[in-house]
Amino acid sequence: MKNLFITFEGIDGCGKSTQAKILHEKLSEIDSTTLLTEEPGGTQGANEIRKLLLRENNFSWSVETEVLLFMAARNDHVEKKIKPALEKGYTVICDRFIDSTLVYQGMRSDLARKLCLSLYHLIGREPNLTFLIDMKPQKALDRALSRKNKEDRFENYGVPFQIKLRDTFLRLAEETPKRIIVIEGDNDKNQIANDVFSHVQKYIINKISN
Numbered sequence: 001m002k003n004l005f006i007t008f009e010g011i012d013g014c015g016k017s018t019q020a021k022i023l024h025e026k027l028s029e030i031d032s033t034t035l036l037t038e039e040p041g042g043t044q045g046a047n048e049i050r051k052l053l054l055r056e057n058n059f060s061w062s063v064e065t066e067v068l069l070f071m072a073a074r075n076d077h078v079e080k081k082i083k084p085a086l087e088k089g090y091t092v093i094c095d096r097f098i099d100s101t102l103v104y105q106g107m108r109s110d111l112a113r114k115l116c117l118s119l120y121h122l123i124g125r126e127p128n129l130t131f132l133i134d135m136k137p138q139k140a141l142d143r144a145l146s147r148k149n150k151e152d153r154f155e156n157y158g159v160p161f162q163i164k165l166r167d168t169f170l171r172l173a174e175e176t177p178k179r180i181i182v183i184e185g186d187n188d189k190n191q192i193a194n195d196v197f198s199h200v201q202k203y204i205i206n207k208i209s210n
């Protein structure tokens, strides 16, 4: 199956990048036209915007301005990388996408959520499948904090913030059951990778037989 767009979502440190990479490796063994990309970022222009959003001593953007910046970055990414690859028949795997903005910014302001949704309907490409890697925030946060890098603005908010994030992600999954599949993230990474892969296979078989 061609033109498949798969995203990974979930709270900080739940294992999105690990699983996106494993799925990319598994699919690449079958089909070389598989692209792995990530957000925020994914293109040079989007990375410039990412620096504005994530660096320390940021400019205290309002949450609505943050959404506009994330959406500008996403537009560059979709326009220059994701859509052209899908049009060439690639399977595209993206580590975080629209749901992260809907959750991280949307849970702080209704206007931010509306801005995100309405802009996305205008410029976006909806993923075919989204894997929400779900796990207990304390464990995910310990994993995330064990890695040292400067882009820890969101991780610094601590466990109560991650609990709210998790609840908001789960609510979004409930509202979008056809696209978002909740995966147990507390398992061994190979077990999780097998779960993800079997859902991808199931999706493809369903599409082909319909």
Ligand SMILES: Nc1ncnc2c1ncn2[C@@H]1O[C@H](COP(=O)(O)OP(=O)(O)OP(=O)(O)O)[C@@H](O)[C@H]1O
Pocket: 010, 011, 012, 013, 014, 015, 016, 017, 018, 019, 143, 144, 147, 185, 186, 187, 188, 189, 190, 192
């Ligand atoms: N199933 C797992 N069991 C144990 N450790 C794991 C598992 N999956 C990932 N890890 C480890 O946990 C850490 C966080 O994983 P990863 O970077 O994939 O999470 P992430 O969701 O991409 O984080 P972030 O939100 O910060 O981008 C890494 O050190 C990774 O090796």
Ligand SMILES: [Mg+2]
Pocket: 016, 017, 018, 095
């Ligand atoms: Mg990651």
